[in-house]
Each structure stands twice: as structure tokens, then as C-alpha cells.
Amino acid sequence: LTTYANLPYVHCLAGKEEEIEKYDIAILGAPFDTGVTARPGARFGPGGIRRGSRRISPESAYDIESGENVFLQWAEIVDCGDAPLTFLDNTIALKQLDKAHEIVSGRTAKSSRSGTPRIVTLGGDHTTTLPALRSVYKKWGKVSVIHFDSHIDTWDPSVLGGGVSHYAGVNHGTFLHIAHEEGLIRNTSIHAGIRAPVVRPKGDRKNDIRCGFEIVKARDIDRLGVAGVIARLTDRVGESPVYISVDIDVLDPAFAPATGTAEVGGWTTRELLSILDGLAGLKVVGADIVEVAPVYDSAGEITVLAAAEVAHSLLGLLVRTPVKAP
Amino acid sequence: LTTYANLPYVHCLAGKEEEIEKYDIAILGAPFDTGVTARPGARFGPGGIRRGSRRISPESAYDIESGENVFLQWAEIVDCGDAPLTFLDNTIALKQLDKAHEIVSGRTAKSSRSGTPRIVTLGGDHTTTLPALRSVYKKWGKVSVIHFDSHIDTWDPSVLGGGVSHYAGVNHGTFLHIAHEEGLIRNTSIHAGIRAPVVRPKGDRKNDIRCGFEIVKARDIDRLGVAGVIARLTDRVGESPVYISVDIDVLDPAFAPATGTAEVGGWTTRELLSILDGLAGLKVVGADIVEVAPVYDSAGEITVLAAAEVAHSLLGLLVRTPVKAP
Amino acid sequence: LTTYANLPYVHCLAGKEEEIEKYDIAILGAPFDTGVTARPGARFGPGGIRRGSRRISPESAYDIESGENVFLQWAEIVDCGDAPLTFLDNTIALKQLDKAHEIVSGRTAKSSRSGTPRIVTLGGDHTTTLPALRSVYKKWGKVSVIHFDSHIDTWDPSVLGGGVSHYAGVNHGTFLHIAHEEGLIRNTSIHAGIRAPVVRPKGDRKNDIRCGFEIVKARDIDRLGVAGVIARLTDRVGESPVYISVDIDVLDPAFAPATGTAEVGGWTTRELLSILDGLAGLKVVGADIVEVAPVYDSAGEITVLAAAEVAHSLLGLLVRTPVKAP
Amino acid sequence: LTTYANLPYVHCLAGKEEEIEKYDIAILGAPFDTGVTARPGARFGPGGIRRGSRRISPESAYDIESGENVFLQWAEIVDCGDAPLTFLDNTIALKQLDKAHEIVSGRTAKSSRSGTPRIVTLGGDHTTTLPALRSVYKKWGKVSVIHFDSHIDTWDPSVLGGGVSHYAGVNHGTFLHIAHEEGLIRNTSIHAGIRAPVVRPKGDRKNDIRCGFEIVKARDIDRLGVAGVIARLTDRVGESPVYISVDIDVLDPAFAPATGTAEVGGWTTRELLSILDGLAGLKVVGADIVEVAPVYDSAGEITVLAAAEVAHSLLGLLVRTPVKAP
Amino acid sequence: LTTYANLPYVHCLAGKEEEIEKYDIAILGAPFDTGVTARPGARFGPGGIRRGSRRISPESAYDIESGENVFLQWAEIVDCGDAPLTFLDNTIALKQLDKAHEIVSGRTAKSSRSGTPRIVTLGGDHTTTLPALRSVYKKWGKVSVIHFDSHIDTWDPSVLGGGVSHYAGVNHGTFLHIAHEEGLIRNTSIHAGIRAPVVRPKGDRKNDIRCGFEIVKARDIDRLGVAGVIARLTDRVGESPVYISVDIDVLDPAFAPATGTAEVGGWTTRELLSILDGLAGLKVVGADIVEVAPVYDSAGEITVLAAAEVAHSLLGLLVRTPVKAP
Amino acid sequence: LTTYANLPYVHCLAGKEEEIEKYDIAILGAPFDTGVTARPGARFGPGGIRRGSRRISPESAYDIESGENVFLQWAEIVDCGDAPLTFLDNTIALKQLDKAHEIVSGRTAKSSRSGTPRIVTLGGDHTTTLPALRSVYKKWGKVSVIHFDSHIDTWDPSVLGGGVSHYAGVNHGTFLHIAHEEGLIRNTSIHAGIRAPVVRPKGDRKNDIRCGFEIVKARDIDRLGVAGVIARLTDRVGESPVYISVDIDVLDPAFAPATGTAEVGGWTTRELLSILDGLAGLKVVGADIVEVAPVYDSAGEITVLAAAEVAHSLLGLLVRTPVKAP
């Protein structure tokens, strides 16, 4: 009854053969948080982000900046609810999420502009991006990743996870490494907002480059300005298909306290939204907003409000540029 | 016992004929929040702002920037307590507030510099600005409004309120429209900090212009700077009498979570206070700080601290420029 | 079991003659908050800052900006726990803290680079800086103080404390005055981030100058930029030995709500950390982070996260520049 | 997507002629809180109670006391979502709620055991009980009301509402008076858990009796025991059709802080649930749980957990005794 | 503007010779918390308790149990605001409080029934009871103390305070010892609700007896019942003048989390209020409710609601039995 | 630096051959919460319980009820800190915890009264009890379990965990089933405080009996009284060695909101502690207090205060009755 932005709920996760309403862009919740190393709680992120969006009304959401209403253009945008994920076995849960992505993106889109439905995932911890990347790879091939985060998340599983088991190695700090190993992402990816320390003096950064990433550090914005950051990101990914992943911890904890691995010294919500809006025109084939752990929010619900607006901005990018699957 | 800034309490709301202590500037609480569309709670705003001001001491509040003490100049500043307002009938409550303004502003000022007492209202939801505008109109004629807010608040009642009844049409998003319809405000008004979406693609903005408003959007500050925003505001209102209304939601929720209709991507408290202080010299005939709903505040009470300082800055503007009623 | 940044605990406060592990830089908690004029609670600051640092791991804390790991260079950094301080008699408590500093700094350092252990104190209210200054004075002579705060803290005890007793005059707003009177600090000291009002129109600032301080006001950063602030600070103290004291209330309450005397309109955490890191090269002989009162923090623990990172940055300055005691 | 107890959502509020899934018992949210005299916020009650019920699973909710699963017996129980109610005009909102009840209860029940669907309303402030009583009256005639509350709620509108207007007189403290005036309730009604003061020394109680109520006061339970309270309630209403209304403030604020008009000295959740379960066998034709204002809840969400279990117990009573409409 | 129970504010603390309105019972705030050994914050207790009482209206507070309105009988009850107490020197602060009591109780009462005004103090930490006992001693001679607390508070200053100084020995755990030493209390005093551990195996209890106290332990209520506890208390004090001191920590933290030294396993609010009401008829010459530290309260403000009702009950005892000073 | 009850920290987890201080009873933290089905966060339980115990001082903790000081009798009680457990692989983590128990209980006790050190575990989610049971089994053979909980926790893994994998089947609701399957527990075990629903109408209870359990339901206390509950528990386990496991959710959420799977209608802290103390004399060979998830606590920290006192009571039982290993 509480959907993202009061959008219509569609039972996208019904069996493939079942007749359901068509859509172009799908909101999908991924309630999963057992891949975290610090504070858990992102399993309640999808519900929290939806609550944070409850004042958005699709009929009356004309942006005061752009003059446009994301929800009333060519694209049918719907909320598919949450993927059913077990909290008790990460291996199973990630397979369940792989499957959910396959079903949701596997249907025929409503509009002929895109053909293939695109998905905005509401996390869940950052591990949930891995199934999303697998899913976009199958439809669009390798993607450039624009990764907003205070952490690089390309750690080698032997470094983050302690090498105690393969199971432990699949987590919210290694999923980008794994995505690279699985051949899902391009060598034209880029991090934005990084400020957390790394584990090895040189090895982590070397591996990060190997995984295809450049870095815009959090404080770089003071030198480059918002426009400069936008230029760095758009130049990097160029014409390639792009996946945008926003770890809410890219924001300073003052703006987004409700996250598991908060790092001080981050960006403001105004900066982040300006940057996101500045990515208009990129060929975005999928996106997510993750690591929202509502129990750490303030009474004013500031994190979920910010996350809801990040999702709104991501939807704007998808609507702005329809992308045909090859 | 807790007055704003530990100022003396004066029973300004006593019968007109009653002898009370004289004053030049009056703080007046307006505990009202039944004109809101989202989170209620601003009925406890006046008490909250007073608590947020408890460390201000009129005898020892010499500003480190300006070197001046607002409370120890020509003007007698007092706290009149709260207007008695029912929570159970908006029509009655707004009449009660009309009456309170009439009584408080109707007495003879202490100093000959102004003649007429001016009022700084502590809201209450934004609907409470309407009686304030009616009150200043009676004394000073039409005013220019400088309206700090994330929302335009000039919505046509048929658009915001749903047209279900006249009663429903008088609310915190339509009061500026109504003020215009009642002929209270000039065509030289201006919004500052706007970022919330509008309901109609063109109609809302057209009506906004008709109501006399230009707009400084929230992100404009990144281009104009604080000084540029100040210039836009002061140029717009010129020599006209000015009413300044500050909806605390002009701030980003990180700085002011305790409000009903929080919008992310707003200004910082440092930006807002710098802008307010930059308005020195304008002929301010009344002002308010509204939409503070303390229950949504953090344990550190950051919203009420910010609101108390906004009120402090507004008082500074009133003290700086005495305005003789015509 | 929870030490700052998971550093080894050393029982530094054991009798002078007792054999303990050697160290170069000591973290020392000062649980004291009965010298405050507003909200108490900083007695739980040391524990709070340690909790805020629990994700820092000395083995894997390579800074993404500088590429260095503060904890794995020449200096042995340890956590000495808290000084045992009574909450029931300030005079006794400050003597206990004098003694703790004497013992902790009185041992032979591990490395020959410095000879004398240096201390980073975790407050505690700001009064706890006084024993720290007495301690550094004994080892290094008079120091320049770089004092990050929204308040000047050089008030004359007769002004702050009300002159009711000598006991009342020793508090978190007068300790810098007292430090000057005791001859501990140089005439080349400087405040940074000041914005709170003063008690007397001219007397406070005159006395402040007499105590050796210049001022960088909070809003000066909008004119000077981060680099300009750094220049002001480093120019001021020059080659002299420096003590850096960070009152967490230098930050805006949005970034650090958990403090006793919060003042709106302050710096962001990103600004503060950039400034601190910009002080690299100064001869820092001691430092502290004070006025953290965790009960006022948000559920996301944003203040203690910020304070932990301030301490991290301070440690960086100490490690960067070993200082030989004369 | 979050329904009460993960029950199926049915679009009961669709037009009367629309074909929808049949049901026997309907959960209906009533987001309304502008009839309150103290703390607002119950407009978010329905969503809060649903969140509090999210761990209940209809397939696996076999009660450890009774051995039964309320959800898997003869009755089809569904969640109809929230009635669409304006926050800006009480008169309109209550008509909207009248209409919602009419539609939801107006359909043919799934099972032949009852014929008429029964409704459990999730409030909303207590005013929302008035439309519910109007609705049951139309189907079953006059009902006895078992009213769990710390307040009597039979105040004369001229006493509560101040007599300022008819509009103001319809509120959460007068709805039972109005229900009596409208001839909806029997002279065999009873309050349970009363402890709040009354406004008039004798008049309120006299009027209360006139409205058909006896009283079990909060402290009476110390004398009567749970069994004694049950006996008082069941004896009072006998064989008549019964409406059960539970104002969550019947609980002590320790058990239910999240309410608008909390009164200390109340019952524990264990006492309340034992009493409710003890009413098995009564002919309950409708029920509600109201005055849940989630923003006042603790981080552990204790109030919404209690409210969800109250609703669960109420459903048990409805399932236990099917009631044929005359 | 927020007085206890919306009672009239009277400037009782004006100079003795000043003409003010007469009263029989005075509410007096004692904002002091620097005598505590655990969590501070009770300095904000008086304001918190007043907020907790804001729904009490003296004109319409007819008790549903007793049928009486405490505020509308023979006694004029007023709120005198807070005694001006320094936070920076306990010795001075307690003298300031001595003086405040002297002034407030030193005026002529309004009614001839008592002659001497009686005071209900809103603490403040428990040390504030000492000046209250000195004050009642001067008017009525030695009193029996009924002391509701989880702690005995008769500790020898050398035991609690550590013997480090005389100053440290005057605190919230020793004030009853000191009161005994000063000859203020009778050998017919009694504790109620005790459950916290003692410091010495036998010495503390021996000293406690010497100070004149018997004990009703917290769990004794399970054996005695409420009536039995009442009997123990009333039997103990008999016809002597009685001072009732309620440390809010007598309640279980579930009912009163907002206190400095919370002890689990305590009484419920219903139990405490029933016991207090059961003391009707005693010759109560003074009373207090202390150790309320609002920052630890839940969002629902449950502690201050409970404390406000405790004060209400205490007022009832004072009104019920006027006591002529000898 | 924060140990349980300020007890000495001993590095019990050092290599078996390492020389460390001897002890009789060890506190051991088990920071693990990835075996939960609802709200996570118990990984921070050990730290939280230690903070909740910070006011307990071993030198001065003479119980007011029993007159004894648990910490100053024959047994050396120490805090061993936390077992190092990965959050990223339950299988590994439980092995790590098995090992920690083996090491800690494998050393020679200090006193000859017991020979084998006994352990009180601070959870962690309830899964952490499984390694504890394995550990006691190795020393003392099969034990009777007294299991305080609102849930039975003997679910068949195929029922709780969904049968999706063996990994998922090992969780906080199945560990007692597994313990039975592993032959660790006797057929003379008993639950206390049960009230949560079961998943299967008959199967769960049948399986529960098969696992060796009787049930005292939460509401049984209203019939049996505290003494009756004690009798049921002690009769059931008789002379057998006993393991006591306390899931904090046995308390009502009003008393212990900070837990993952809160169930309303539970026991009060006073009831629970009275029952625990009533078990004196049983041959307790190990115990734990689990499922404390501090982030859900109120500002007053009521859950960790209760949990700390539960641990205190458990220590009392261990000290009261030394048990020789066979």
C-alpha cells in the first residue's frame, strides 16, 4: 500500500507466463543486509525509501528546476515490490535476487522506445548490486559503472572477508571485484565521493584500477566544483551503456545517518543531486540506491527522504534517455 | 517561564484598555498546525523555538560578527506568549490569530521611532502568516514579501486542498494566494530557496507570477553565491515595506529535520543566516519563522536552535531599521 | 575492550616506577563535565569517541587522500584509557587530571624521534584542556594554541561564572584566560570557527587579545576558503610549538549535535578535516577533541564518528612532525 | 506492499459495481488526526500498525495459548488499505470515511456464516470510530460499545471543543456523545481502563450515564483482577451486538508511548490482551484500534507492536463468533 | 509561559518586602544536577516536568477516582518558577536554594488554614532535597521523611564521594545522612522502593538505621500489596509532620527512563500513584519529585508525564490535610 | 576499558599454553547476529550489556535483598572480552565460537571448588547458545535447559529456515532442535515465558516435546505467581546439571525494546529477576543472556540495564552453587 512515490504496484515477480500490466521502468526492492561488515539494518531499506517518498505524487511532480514531470512522459514506471530473499543464507539470497532481476527485466516493455524494462533497485546492502549487474550484462553487455560511494568496494575477497571462506568473500565490499571477475563491467568505470581508507598501501588501488575504475575523491569537489565532477564522470563513461550505483554513504552522515558504514566528510545532498541531474544524456541501463538502514535515521527521517530523491533523480536519467537493448 | 531569549514576558494579549508595559517589538507564538498536508506537529513550534533560544541572554548577546547587541538598542523587545488558538476549527483559529495580531500591534509603541509595534511570529504552520499579513496591511499598506521556503505556497486553493471545500482551501500551501486575492501584498515579492515540485506544469508558476512573485531557487545559490542571492532579494523589494517569512524547510533536512514537509537539497544554516543578515536596511514591518515541528527534531535539538537564531537575525533587521507607519 | 581505533591498551597510569609497554603518542580520556554552563554529558565523551572509532583498524587504515597509514609509521600509538576523575569536586578532578598528564607524559618515549610522549586527550568538557596545557608547558614551554571552537573561551572568570566564587570561575569558558594567567600560552595563538556572542561589548575581545588570540570567524571561510583559513592559522603560529584544541561545537549542529553548547552556522566536517590536514608540518606538541556529549547524538552516531575522525587527523599531525622536547 | 499481517490486499474501495475478491473481515485504515486536542500524528497510525504486524504470517500464526490460527479458519480476512481522507476539512473527511465504511461493508461476504463483512478499523484518532458506529448501526442496529480508553470520550461538544463552533465540537473526546445523540448505541455500553480527569465535577459523569456507559476504572483491575474485569464487561453487554473500540492510550505510556493523549497509571499489554481474549463469545460486529501516533514511539517500535497484537486479538473475537446481520 | 499544570505564575522569589499575590502551596523548580555520580541532566528536570503537565488544566481536573479537583479547593496553588542556581559551584548553589526556600515559605499564606506556604519542589538531583528539609525544619521542626527511591541516599560522605573532599561529600547519595547530622529529621523515617546495592556489607545499613530509616524494598510489594505498603508507611510516620521525597528512579526504567541512576526491577507508575494517594491524611509539610533528566526520556515523554502526575498526587496530599505551623 | 561490571579483563582467549590470570567464572561476548529472521543488531549486544553494567562496582555491590556481594565470594569472576567472530559466514563464526568456549572453559579454574571455569555468555543472537551447549556438554555431559524466551526455539530447520539449505537451517529459532539432535540436552528441559505463535498447528509442539521441553507460558504467571513459576522450573530440572539461557525478549518490549524479535505481553523485569533469584541452589553449569540489539533501545538504555542485571543474577546462581565437573 506504500509504493515508491505512490506509483502503481505491479506483480512483476509473478510467473513469466502470467499476464500482468506492462511497464518500462521497474522499482524493485532488495531486502538483504547479511553481506555487511559493520552496522546491519539495510534489510529494511526498501520499505524506508518508500516511506521517504510518500509525499511524491506522480500526477503532480513537476520539477521546479527542469519543469518536467518524470512520471508523466513516455515511460510507464511501476513498483514491483520486494524480491523474496532469505536472511539466512547469502548464497541462496543472491540467487533469489538474480532470478528476480531475470523475471522483472525479462518481460516485454510497454513502450517500443526501450524494448527491455530497466530496473531501479532499492537496497539492501551493496552486495545487491551484483545481481543487478549480472542482469544488465545479459541484456546490454558490459557496462561502465558510475559508483557513488565513500568506499571503493573493489576489494579482493581475500582482503575483505579475511579469506576464511568463499562464502565470506562475497560481500558489500567485494561485489565490484567479483563483477569484474565475472566480466560484467568495462574498463571505463569510475568511483565518485571516495574517502574511506583502504586496507593495503598499494594493492587495493592497483586492484581497483585492474577492475576498471578511476576515482573522484570526496574532497575533489572542492577543487573541481559540481560541474567539474560531472565532466569527470561523463567523460569517463562516454557513449557506453552505464549502470549507476549510489551507496547512500557517499553523503556525509549529517545528511544520511541511516547507513551501515558511515564515513564523515562526505557530500551534501544538494551536491549529490546536482551531480546526478548533470548526468542527463548518459545511456543508463540500470541503477540503484543502496545501504539505507532506517533504524539509524533521525526522527525527521532525513536519510530516507534523501534516498527517495536520489531514486527520483535516477528515474529522471532513465526517462530522459531511452536505451534500446542490442 | 521560558520566554524567547529570556526576554521579559508582557501580557500583550490583555484587553486593549488594560494598562501593560510598552514595547516596540513583540514575539508572538502561533500554536496552529491543522492547515498542513503532511506531518503535523508545528503546534508545538513556539515552545520549541523558545527552548532553542534558552541560552541567549539579552544582557550578553554581543554579536561576534557585527559587534552589536540586538536586545540593548533603542527597541524594547518582549515576548507576548502564545495566541490562544483552538486546534479544532481552522476558521475560528485564524480569526483568533487575526484578533491577537490586532491587539498586539494595536498598542502604542514604547519608542517614538516606530510608533507601531512590530511583531515576529513564531509558528505554527505557514497558514499563520496570513493573519500576520492582514495585520501589517492595516498598518503599513501592501507589503513586499520575502518568502524563504522550499515550496512556493501560492497554490490556488482549487489545486491544493482538492477543491473539496472552501474550508480545505485555506492552508499552508495557499495562504500567499489568498493574501494576494485579499490585496495584501505587492507585485514585488520574491521566493528564496524553492525546490519542491509544483502540481501543474505551467499553471502553478503562472499563478505565482500573478500573485507577485519571482523565484530564487535553492540551487541558484551555487551560481549566485550568498551575495548574489542578497542582491536579488534586495533589488526586488526596493524601498517598499517588507514582510519576511521564513519557513524552516528552506533549510536542508540535515539542518532542520523538525518540520512537516521537509525537502532535501536545501540551504545550510550558515547560508541562510548570512543571507538574512545581508538584508539589513530593508524596511521590515513584520516577520515570522514557521513550520517548526519539534517532535521530529534530533536529540541535539538542532532545528529549534536554528529557528531561534533565525528569529534572532530577524529581530536584528527590525531593530536596525525602525519603520514609521504611514 | 573498546579502545580508540582498536589500538592496544597500555596501563600508562600505573605508578611511575611500574614497567609498562613504551609508547610515543598516548590517547587519554578525560571524563569530566562539571565545568559546563549549558547541557552536561561530556563525561561520556571518551567512551563515545572510542565507539565512534570502532571501524578504524590500525593495520588497514591507509588514507585514500594521502596514501599513508598514521598508525604504521615510526610512532607507537596507544590508548591509556581514562584518567580517574571525580564528578563531585572540580578542584580535585582537575588535580587528578594534572597528575594523569604528568604520569602519561612523564615516561620515556619508545622512539628516539621525540623522546617525550605526546598526548591526544579525548574530552570531557573544555576545562580539561587546562591540565593538558599545564602538562605541555612543563615539557615544551609556552605554546601557541590553535583553538577550534564556536566560543572564544577566554572569558574572565568574573564575567563567566558570575564572580560568585573562585571555584565557579574555573570552567569551560574561562580556561584559556586562566592558561594565559598561568603563563602557559604564547601571544601567537588563534581561534578558528568563532560565532557565538560575547558577554561584554568590548571587554571580552580586549581580554581575548590580551590572552594572545586572533580570530578566524566561522563565516570567514566563505571569503577565505579552506586554503585561506589554513594560511591564517599556520602564519599565526609559525615555528612555535603548537597545541591544537578542537571543541566539537566548531562544527555546525547538523554535523555534531552531540555537544553541550551547540551554535548553529558552523563549519562542515569536510571543511574542518580539510583544515586540520592542512596544518601538516606544524610542531604539534599536544592536542585534544572535547565537548562531545553522546546522549545528544542521533541514532546514526554522527557526532562520535566526526570526533573519531578529528582525533585521527590530529594523530596524523603528530606523527607527521616529531617534536623533540627542549 | 506492507499489509496488516501480510494479509492479501483487496481493492475493497473500488466502485460498488466493480468485481473484486470476496472477504468476510476487512482491515481498513483511517488516516485522520485533526480531531485531536493534544499531540497530533495518528494520521500515520494505520501505516505504523501495519509495520508493527510485519512479523505475523497468516500461514504460521498458531497461537501458543489457544492453539488456533485466526487467519486459517472460516473467515477470509483481507486488508483494504486506507480510506482516502483529506487532512484539511474534518467534515469532509468524516463523510469520506462514512462512505468508505458503506462501500467496504456493503459488499456480499465470502462466507455464508456472516453474510455481511465486518470491519476492523486502524485509526486515526478516536473520531474515526463515529463513522464505524454509523456503519454497524445500519447493518446490525444499535450496539453496545466496549470502550477501552483512559478517557471517557462522551464529553458534550459544548464542554470539549469550547462551544466555539459546531465544527469544533466533533472531535476525539465527543464522538461517543454524538453517537448516542444519533441513536447508534445502546444503554448497555461500558468503558474500561478510565483514569483521565473529567472537566465538570458532576456533569460529565451524568452525561456519560445518559449516553449509556458504566465505568471500569484503570485501578479497578487491582481489586477485580483480569477475570473480574472480563466479567464486568461481558455481563454488561450480554447478548447484544457489540462494538469494541480500543484507544491505545488505555495502556500505560510505558507500553504505548506513541499516542496523542497519554495518561500514566494504565494497564499493561499483558493485562489488556488477556482481557480482550476473555471476551470470546461476544457478538462483535465491528472493532477498532485507534490513537496510534507512531512518531512518539521508541526505536523499538513498542506501541505499534502492541497495537498490531490488539488487532490480532480483535480479529480472533470476530472469527470466533460469526454474527448474522438481521 | 509553561507553568506546572498551567497554574498562575507568581514571582514568589521577589524581595521579601515586595507585594505579590498570595498563595498557600508553591511549586518551585530547582535546576541543579552537579551532585550526581552517574548520568547528569536533571538540571532540565523542572522544565521537563512542566512540559509533562501541560495537559492538566486547573479548571477541569476532576479526578475520576476521587471526584475531586485538587486545584479548586481551599488552597491557592501557584508556580514560582525556578530558583536561580549556578551550575558551577555546588556550595553556592545549595545556599541559593536555601535562600529561595526561605523566601518562598517565608511569606504569609493566603488561607488561614495553614498560615505558612508549603512547597513542592521540582528537581533537580536529589541533593536539592537538603535545602527543602532545612526549610521545613525551620517552620515545623523535625520531620519524618517518606523517601521513595531505589537508593537509600543515607550514605556517609566518606563512603559516597570517596572522602576526597568535604565538597565532594555533599551529593545526591548523602543528603539524608547530612540531614540527619543537621538534626532535621526524625527517627521515624522510612524508605520505599529500595533495590540498589549498598557499598558496605553492614555499615551502610547500620548508618541508615542510625539516620532514622526503615526500609520497604521494591520486591516487598509483591508480598504486601499496595495496601500493605501504604500501611507500613503510614504506621511508621504516625502523627508526625511528614516530608515526602520522590526520586523518580523508584519507578522501573520502563516507566521512567529519564533519570540519572536508573535501577531495573522497580515499581510501576500505577503502583506508585496508588501508594501516594493512599497516604491521604498524613500531615505533609513539604514534598518533592526529583532526579528527572529529560534528555533520557523517550519520544513519548513518558517520564515527565509520570513525574507531572506524581506532583499532582503530592499536591492532593497537601490540599487534603492543611497543616498549621506550630 | 569497559568490562562487564568493571571486572578485571583477562585475555582468556590467548593460546592454551599461554600463562594468564586464573578465574572461576568467565564473561564472554559473542558478537553474532546473522542467524536472525527479523531485526538484526545483536552483534552489538555484548558492548551494550557492558555499558549497561557500568555502574556496578565489584567492591561495593552488596545486594539489598540478599545482603551478599556476588563478586566478593570464593569465585574469581573476570571478563574475557569478545570471541572474534566473522559476520560474513555463520558456519565459520559458530566454529570460531566453539573454539572460544573450548579455550575459555579449558583452563584450570582458580578455586578448587569447581575445577572447571564456567562461562556466562553475552549474546549475540540466540544461535550463540549452541556452541555454549556443546561446550558444557563436553565438561558436564547432558544438561537440562531452562530457557527464558517468548519463542520456543526448537523449530525444525525445515520449518524455520524454509528448507532452502542446511546453512539457512542453523539459526536463532532452531538451535535447541539442533542441540537435541546432537544429544547435548536432557529430556528434563523447560521453556519459560513463551507467547509467540508457532508455525505448525501440532508439529511444532510435538517436536518441542521430543526435544525435551515443557512450557511455562507467559500468562501462566498470572495464575501461578512468581513462586509457582519457580517451583515449575526447579521441579522440572531437579538435581541435573542446568544451563540457563535468557533471551531478553522474554521481557515485555516495554522493559526490553532493544531486541530483534520483540513480542508484546511479556514479563516485567521485576518478575524475571525474582524468578531467576528463585533458582538459587540449582547446579548451573553455564548461562547466557542473548538477543540484545542496542540500536533499538530507548535513550534511557533500559534494555541494557535490564540485561546487565540479568547477567548479575545469573552470576549469583553460579557463585551460590559451585559445580564440580565429573
Ligand SMILES: [Mn+2]
Ligand atoms: Mn558500497
Ligand SMILES: [Mn+2]
Ligand atoms: Mn559505502
Ligand SMILES: [Mn+2]
Ligand atoms: Mn511554507
Ligand SMILES: [Mn+2]
Ligand atoms: Mn515549506
Ligand SMILES: [Mn+2]
Ligand atoms: Mn570550548
Ligand SMILES: [Mn+2]
Ligand atoms: Mn564551544
Ligand SMILES: [Mn+2]
Ligand atoms: Mn479515546
Ligand SMILES: [Mn+2]
Ligand atoms: Mn484516550
Ligand SMILES: [Mn+2]
Ligand atoms: Mn535519590
Ligand SMILES: [Mn+2]
Ligand atoms: Mn535514586
Ligand SMILES: [Mn+2]
Ligand atoms: Mn530465542
Ligand SMILES: [Mn+2]
Ligand atoms: Mn526470542
